[in-house]
Amino acid sequence: MFDKFRGIFPALLTPFDESGRVCEDSLRRLVDFNVKQGVDGFYVNGSTAEVFLLDDGERKLAYRTVAEECAGRVTLIAHVGAISTEKAIEFGLYAKSLGYDAISAVAPFYYKFGFDQIKDHYFAIQRAVGLPMVVYNFPGNSGVNLTVDQIGQFLSDDGFIGVKHTSNDYFALQTFKAAYPEKIVYNGYDEMFLCGLVMGADGGIGSTYNFMADKFIRMREKFAAGDIGGARAEQACANSIIRSLIKIGVAEGEKEVLTQMGIPMGRARSPYREPDGNMRKIVREEILPLL
Ligand code: MN9
Numbered sequence: 001m002f003d004k005f006r007g008i009f010p011a012l013l014t015p016f017d018e019s020g021r022v023c024e025d026s027l028r029r030l031v032d033f034n035v036k037q038g039v040d041g042f043y044v045n046g047s048t049a050e051v052f053l054l055d056d057g058e059r060k061l062a063y064r065t066v067a068e069e070c071a072g073r074v075t076l077i078a079h080v081g082a083i084s085t086e087k088a089i090e091f092g093l094y095a096k097s098l099g100y101d102a103i104s105a106v107a108p109f110y111y112k113f114g115f116d117q118i119k120d121h122y123f124a125i126q127r128a129v130g131l132p133m134v135v136y137n138f139p140g141n142s143g144v145n146l147t148v149d150q151i152g153q154f155l156s157d158d159g160f161i162g163v164k165h166t167s168n169d170y171f172a173l174q175t176f177k178a179a180y181p182e183k184i185v186y187n188g189y190d191e192m193f194l195c196g197l198v199m200g201a202d203g204g205i206g207s208t209y210n211f212m213a214d215k216f217i218r219m220r221e222k223f224a225a226g227d228i229g230g231a232r233a234e235q236a237c238a239n240s241i242i243r244s245l246i247k248i249g250v251a252e253g254e255k256e257v258l259t260q261m262g263i264p265m266g267r268a269r270s271p272y273r274e275p276d277g278n279m280r281k282i283v284r285e286e287i288l289p290l291l
Contacts, residue, residue: 122160199274253287
């Protein structure tokens with residue numbers, strides 16, 4: 001019943017033009033390029049989109065542009081996460097009006113809310129918006145550490161269809177799958193996608209998929225066919241690229257990769273760094289040859 005939520009979902013980047021505004025044309029090209037690669041859907045306005053560096057109008061423009069360009073070709077998940085419950089609901093209702101299939105939200109961060117407050121936040125968003133919700137578990141960046149039992153309190157509810165698990169804790173990932181086999185578990189760290197598959201993930205939501213979804217699609221196919229050596233080779237190639245990205249900054253580097261591939265992405269917003277000669281050289285010499 002959740003089939004359309006399985007598979008490879010790029011967490012779309014947000015392209016900017018030379019004056020720093022959201023570039024609709026590049027966003028459309030990025031969407032189209034990925035649909036043609038065979039992705040199963042998109043995760044829109046997630047961490048990779050620099051979502052907390054966008055204003056409300058920019059965020060809505062991205063939801064709208066992606067929905068228009070996709071025109072029903074693939075599944076769409078809108079990340080609506082915000083510290084404010086009201087804001088998250090506003091984004092969720094907007095995404096719903098555009099035909100999105102599901103919403104997702106990172107836990108409200110910075111103010112160190114207790115679990116009761118976090119739980120109320122999620123349920124209020126899901127109930128008000130009325131779309132299926134994917135919990136975004138990203139303790140490394142949000143600073144919010146939810147226990148497996150706490151995440152289970154969401155997964156046991158019909159309004160919640162799964163979890164995007166961006167964590168090294170693969171025991172937790174397997175525990176979600178064991179307790180809620182019908183729900184969708186997305187692997188979050190691309191460099192460990194194969195670990196996620198081994199432990200039962202139904203797919204992945206990732207940033208590097210923006211420019212190398214084909215490797216992750218093949219990894220998943222090879223794993224499903226029992227070709228573990230082949231799947232490991234795909235992961236190894238992806239990881240050589242990710243190691244180079246980490247040297248230059250993942251957010252900055254991913255934009256430079258796509259720019260050099262012919263889809264201009266602009267620079268990541270400050271405080272992210274502007275691309276310099278070294279960044280461009282690493283992308284050109286270490287990353288592009290492996291794509
Ligand atoms: O959500 C992404 N995390 C961030 C997942 O963007 C912070 C990942 O796709 C990582 O960017 C990727 C590289 O570390 O695994």
